[in-house]
Amino acid sequence: MSDDTLFARVKEEAHRSNPYPLFAALRECPVSRQEDGTYVAATHAAIASLLHDPRVSSETLPPADRPKTGNPFKDWLVKPVRDHITDTHRPFIFRDPPDHDTLRAAVMHQFTHQRVQAMRARSHVLVDEILNKLGDARSIDIVDDLAYPLPVTVICELLGVPPEDEEQFHGWATQLATALEPDTHQDDELRAENSRTFDAISEYMQGLIAQKRKAPQDDMLSGLATEGTDGAPRMSDFDLIATAILMLVAGHETTVNLITNGMLTLLRHPEELRRLREDPSRAPRVVEELLRFEPPVQFRTRKALCPITHGGVTIPESAPLVLLLAAGNRDPEVYAEPERFDPDRTDNRHLGFGGSLHYCVGAPLARFEVEAALVALVRRLKNPRLTADPPPYRQGSALRGPKHLRLTIDGIDP
Amino acid sequence: MSGAETRTVVVGASLAGLRGAESLRKSGFAGSLTIVGDEPHPPYDRPPLSKAVLTGEIAADATTLPNLVALDATWRLGVPATRLDRVRRTITLQGGETLAYDRLLVATGASARAWPDADQARLEGVFTLRGRDDAQALRHALTASPGHVLVIGGGFIGCEVAASCRTLDLPVTLVETGATLLARVLGQHLGSVVEAMHKRRGVTIRTGVKVKALEDDGTGRVMRACLGDGTAIPADVVVVALGAVRNTAWLEGSGLSFDEGGLDCDADGYALDTDGQADTHIAAAGDVARFPHPLYPGHPIALEHWGHAVAQGARAGRILAGHAAEPYAEVPAFWSSQNGITIKSVGLTEGADGFVIARGDPKEGRFLAVYGRAGRCVAAVAFDCARWLPAYAERIAAGAPFPPEPGGVDAGTFTILPLAFPEPAHEDEA
Numbered sequence: 001m002s003d004d005t006l007f008a009r010v011k012e013e014a015h016r017s018n019p020y021p022l023f024a025a026l027r028e029c030p031v032s033r034q035e036d037g038t039y040v041a042a043t044h045a046a047i048a049s050l051l052h053d054p055r056v057s058s059e060t061l062p063p064a065d066r067p068k069t070g071n072p073f074k075d076w077l078v079k080p081v082r083d084h085i086t087d088t089h090r091p092f093i094f095r096d097p098p099d100h101d102t103l104r105a106a107v108m109h110q111f112t113h114q115r116v117q118a119m120r121a122r123s124h125v126l127v128d129e130i131l132n133k134l135g136d137a138r139s140i141d142i143v144d145d146l147a148y149p150l151p152v153t154v155i156c157e158l159l160g161v162p163p164e165d166e167e168q169f170h171g172w173a174t175q176l177a178t179a180l181e182p183d184t185h186q187d188d189e190l191r192a193e194n195s196r197t198f199d200a201i202s203e204y205m206q207g208l209i210a211q212k213r214k215a216p217q218d219d220m221l222s223g224l225a226t227e228g229t230d231g232a233p234r235m236s237d238f239d240l241i242a243t244a245i246l247m248l249v250a251g252h253e254t255t256v257n258l259i260t261n262g263m264l265t266l267l268r269h270p271e272e273l274r275r276l277r278e279d280p281s282r283a284p285r286v287v288e289e290l291l292r293f294e295p296p297v298q299f300r301t302r303k304a305l306c307p308i309t310h311g312g313v314t315i316p317e318s319a320p321l322v323l324l325l326a327a328g329n330r331d332p333e334v335y336a337e338p339e340r341f342d343p344d345r346t347d348n349r350h351l352g353f354g355g356s357l358h359y360c361v362g363a364p365l366a367r368f369e370v371e372a373a374l375v376a377l378v379r380r381l382k383n384p385r386l387t388a389d390p391p392p393y394r395q396g397s398a399l400r401g402p403k404h405l406r407l408t409i410d411g412i413d414p
Numbered sequence: 415m416s417g418a419e420t421r422t423v424v425v426g427a428s429l430a431g432l433r434g435a436e437s438l439r440k441s442g443f444a445g446s447l448t449i450v451g452d453e454p455h456p457p458y459d460r461p462p463l464s465k466a467v468l469t470g471e472i473a474a475d476a477t478t479l480p481n482l483v484a485l486d487a488t489w490r491l492g493v494p495a496t497r498l499d500r501v502r503r504t505i506t507l508q509g510g511e512t513l514a515y516d517r518l519l520v521a522t523g524a525s526a527r528a529w530p531d532a533d534q535a536r537l538e539g540v541f542t543l544r545g546r547d548d549a550q551a552l553r554h555a556l557t558a559s560p561g562h563v564l565v566i567g568g569g570f571i572g573c574e575v576a577a578s579c580r581t582l583d584l585p586v587t588l589v590e591t592g593a594t595l596l597a598r599v600l601g602q603h604l605g606s607v608v609e610a611m612h613k614r615r616g617v618t619i620r621t622g623v624k625v626k627a628l629e630d631d632g633t634g635r636v637m638r639a640c641l642g643d644g645t646a647i648p649a650d651v652v653v654v655a656l657g658a659v660r661n662t663a664w665l666e667g668s669g670l671s672f673d674e675g676g677l678d679c680d681a682d683g684y685a686l687d688t689d690g691q692a693d694t695h696i697a698a699a700g701d702v703a704r705f706p707h708p709l710y711p712g713h714p715i716a717l718e719h720w721g722h723a724v725a726q727g728a729r730a731g732r733i734l735a736g737h738a739a740e741p742y743a744e745v746p747a748f749w750s751s752q753n754g755i756t757i758k759s760v761g762l763t764e765g766a767d768g769f770v771i772a773r774g775d776p777k778e779g780r781f782l783a784v785y786g787r788a789g790r791c792v793a794a795v796a797f798d799c800a801r802w803l804p805a806y807a808e809r810i811a812a813g814a815p816f817p818p819e820p821g822g823v824d825a826g827t828f829t830i831l832p833l834a835f836p837e838p839a840h841e842d843e844a
Contacts, residue, residue: 054823096823
């Protein structure tokens with residue numbers, strides 16, 4: 001039997017820079033029970049199967065429990081109401097059908113091909129503007145200088161958030177992204193902080209939605225605030241706020257990690273970096289392989305609604321279930337030489353965007369943004385060198401990526 | 415025997431034929447390869463023909479299939495094979511030319527079942543829909559602002575054509591002899607769900623009645639259809655959608671076992687002769703191949719599914735290249751798009767004795783039904799919620815008990831309902 005502390009070690013910061021040996025050990029059992037009662041699916045086949053299993057639920061968040069304020073009116077009357085609203089209007093990444101499907105359809109209705117294509121062109125302009133601003137710098141932090149500003153601008157423009165408000169979104173998004181880390185739910189202080197952030201961003205969104213209703217513009221939030229899909233009524237304001245927040249957070253942190261992991265991986269594979277510089281049309285292949293090799297979302301947590309037997313292991317009802325996407329992506333049963341970064345591989349059915357019902361809504365957007373960023377970086381940065389390898393990582397193990405990626409450069413080409 | 419001297423002929427420039435030829439090469443076949451097709455077109459994709467091509471989203475000639483492997487093949491397009499001589503190992507093409515083979519892949523597919531009265535079938539304005547040229551011709555007729563379109567047959571093609579007509583805002587009537595649309599595949603219960611969907615989109619539906627005759631306006635143009643109940647429907651475009659017959663007539667005299675339901679094959683995929691012996695020089699794949707499926711014992715089946723053509727074609731290529739046969743137990747799967755709803759199915763509903771709504775609710779148009787037979791899950795059909803289907807395909811492959819365990823996400827009503835498939839006696843009626 002495999003070691004039941006493996007997943008706990010995945011979450012330890014010591015393993016952040018290279019969790020892949022632990023993933024290989026976890027793959028020994030397609031589904032394994034961990035000491036805390038969590039079940040981990042680590043092979044490609046097990047993950048793909050469970051992603052499509054209707055006994056597996058995405059409603060994994062514990063009941064809302066805002067911190068008490070000491071004011072009896074607020075604590076005994078307002079708090080239960082607000083907690084209830086939070087519980088019944090979660091963002092659709094944490095919801096199951098049928099509500100999930102309705103909310104997602106409304107977003108897809110606004111996330112049109114035209115809007116995505118317009119953003120594709122815009123991404124290239126934005127990347128160049130960001131790099132131009134750095135002037136004749138001799139060092140660059142990929143995270144702070146490019147990987148953060150780009151996605152936040154893209155998602156804000158798409159949603160219709162005024163540029164002057166972008167700055168405060170950065171902090172909110174980073175804070176709320178911790179909701180995807182399994183240990184957040186056990187950490188009262190973190191939960192309280194998330195509640196406060198959620199309330200702050202909700203209040204902001206409420207104001208913005210009111211503005212969009214008064215003066216609708218050609219953006220997604222205006223669309224969502226003013227119309228439903230195919231004759232269906234528009235979503236409730238509570239759902240609208242949750243959906244807007246979800247798009248902001250999901251379109252943000254993950255893309256940051258993919259850009260940063262991408263540049264790091266290319267610097268570790270100079271031959272691939274050279275090939276991409278010489279032939280930018282390789283960018284889609286490079287991005288797909290990055291999604292396999294260093295996926296920004298390493299795992300997602302689900303919950304078993306009924307006992308599920310998989311490969312001789314029975315996951316009991318209500319047990320937390322971790323789908324270790326990044327481990328499935330390196331499963332030797334599916335990939336030849338899985339530990340090798342090879343953009344030319346064929347049949348790359350990676351789990352980098354998840355799969356099934358909750359497959360990443362923003363996948364096309366993420367692909368374009370990261371292509372634009374990497375193509376510009378390899379073309380314009382003169383002689384980029386890593387200052388530290390491995391770089392320092394952020395705390396999260398689910399949304400995994402470097403905190404900073406500082407490069408020394410000989411300048412930036414126009 | 416896959417040396418450079420070996421000659422392989424693929425009859426049928428179809429999806430199954432193309433994927434079979436690619437598989438031969440991928441499996442190391444180094445001999446000569448000839449691909450024969452009765453249409454002048456290189457292999458193309460059929461699913462869009464009744465949908466995107468009719469509605470004009472894509473042109474008929476935009477359906478050409480991508481070639482995934484360098485084939486180094488000789489293409490003989492626009493010439494049907496007319497005869498198979500297994501003693502001399504030759505194929506005769508129309509015009510008399512013969513091709514010698516050492517290995518043969520039969521992938522001749524199926525044709526649309528014609529309107530039974532040949533004179534009426536020839537009237538201007540009467541169409542069937544199977545090939546790319548059919549789709550092009552029908553598209554042309556639909557863009558000429560017809561006054562009324564009549565679709566005969568409420569199977570998947572009939573339903574898709576009717577839905578495409580509504581997308582084009584054309585008045586359309588669909589006539590089906592059965593009690594509901596799609597009753598033979600889905601049962602009457604779900605058939606009526608589909609029917610309601612079409613009615614909401616403005617399709618006029620006449621069920622339980624037969625079209626007796628098509629009448630012309632005196633100039634050879636179809637003008638109206640006379641129904642069994644004495645009524646008539648004016649129509650200047652008529653689409654005959656009465657199912658398919660397998661293209662096996664050219665095998666007459668070959669000594670192989672076939673009829674219009676397909677060419678018989680063994681479990682390995684080799685063609686059977688009339689004595690039931692396998693001819694290991696000949697494999698068949700796709701719509702034309704009738705074979706025993708381990709998940710559906712009882713009688714052999716021929717599947718008209720896209721994914722099946724790909725999988726069985728690939729497998730036929732491997733055995734013809736000399737690799738050992740492996741059991742074929744792919745769970746059948748197909749899809750249909752109509753009125754913006756995607757219906758997807760895994761397994762076979764045929765012979766099912768009951769079903770449950772396992773997820774969602776038919777009233778909301780988004781649900782998943784599981785079909786059972788003798789206590790086992792045999793099929794699952796999803797309306798706009800296909801993401802769960804792979805889980806049910808696993809259960810069907812494993813012979814999981816029916817009814818499946820209730821509960822889980824978006825659990826349905828879970829009462830076992832009767833299917834009400836039509837009586838077999840109706841099957842041969844048009």
